[in-house]
Amino acid sequence: MIKIDAPLAANDDAHLKKLCDRQPWPPHYALWQAAYAGYRSHNGNPWYIAPTAFVPDVSDQQTALYESQSSSQRIVMIRRMQLKSCPMCGSSVTGTVDHYLPKEEFPEFSLMAANLVPACSHCNSGKKGRTFRGATPNERFIHPYFDTLAGEPLWLTRIIPPYEAAQFEAAPLPGLSANHSELVTFHLRHVLGTQFDRNADNLWATYPQYLRDEVGGTAPVSPGRARKEVARSLRTSILTSGENSWNASFFRGLSEDGEARKYLARVARTLTATPLPL
Numbered sequence: 001m002i003k004i005d006a007p008l009a010a011n012d013d014a015h016l017k018k019l020c021d022r023q024p025w026p027p028h029y030a031l032w033q034a035a036y037a038g039y040r041s042h043n044g045n046p047w048y049i050a051p052t053a054f055v056p057d058v059s060d061q062q063t064a065l066y067e068s069q070s071s072s073q074r075i076v077m078i079r080r081m082q083l084k085s086c087p088m089c090g091s092s093v094t095g096t097v098d099h100y101l102p103k104e105e106f107p108e109f110s111l112m113a114a115n116l117v118p119a120c121s122h123c124n125s126g127k128k129g130r131t132f133r134g135a136t137p138n139e140r141f142i143h144p145y146f147d148t149l150a151g152e153p154l155w156l157t158r159i160i161p162p163y164e165a166a167q168f169e170a171a172p173l174p175g176l177s178a179n180h181s182e183l184v185t186f187h188l189r190h191v192l193g194t195q196f197d198r199n200a201d202n203l204w205a206t207y208p209q210y211l212r213d214e215v216g217g218t219a220p221v222s223p224g225r226a227r228k229e230v231a232r233s234l235r236t237s238i239l240t241s242g243e244n245s246w247n248a249s250f251f252r253g254l255s256e257d258g259e260a261r262k263y264l265a266r267v268a269r270t271l272t273a274t275p276l277p278l
């Protein structure tokens, strides 16, 4: 979840106009242009935008256009945008393009830059699939181009005991409004998959050693020192990966969980050398 400046409307309009100069598109230009304008006036919100019915049905051809232009410069630029983490899910990788409104349901937006968001390969191929909204008007995905809240801290990772086999739960940040909380909950539930759990597992398993390395010596790591180190890890994660990255969410959760920190400090023992086999 990262707030990105929306692509220029004029560029999308110019691209559509050029496309519609060629057959078979001229008769569809006005309707298509209106669909683009509707998308922008509702910020891509699927609760206000209905798929446009073109007559005759040209949805297959519209979807095929995306395939044929996916290597064009305007799409490659989105794919290669320099970002600290995936703007949809917060993972550490980027490099693909995701359709905010899925092209299977909204083929008319399959080439609209405002609907093409940089994302990680997991987001592009994973759990979200053709889902684009839930059961209530707050249940939709956060739009990186139009939802300003994507620039604010939105979530944290809760650590569920027993700590020896901890589990992790993504949760909206306490203090968000009820509407935003519902939006974030829906978003998290549909973008995070098993990779998120593995990343949290890994951070949890390696953090005691990190603490030991930072603190040095053999004395127990004090709760105060552990709190300081977690606060520092959170700042570093925000700086390097963004407010809503997986790592920032993990350390935000840990910074609010004294019991979990105490456990990590307790297991941050000096490693004893493993005797070599004779």
Ligand SMILES: [Zn+2]
Residues within 6 Å of the ligand: 086, 087, 088, 089, 090, 091, 119, 120, 121, 122, 123, 124
């Ligand atoms: Zn992602």
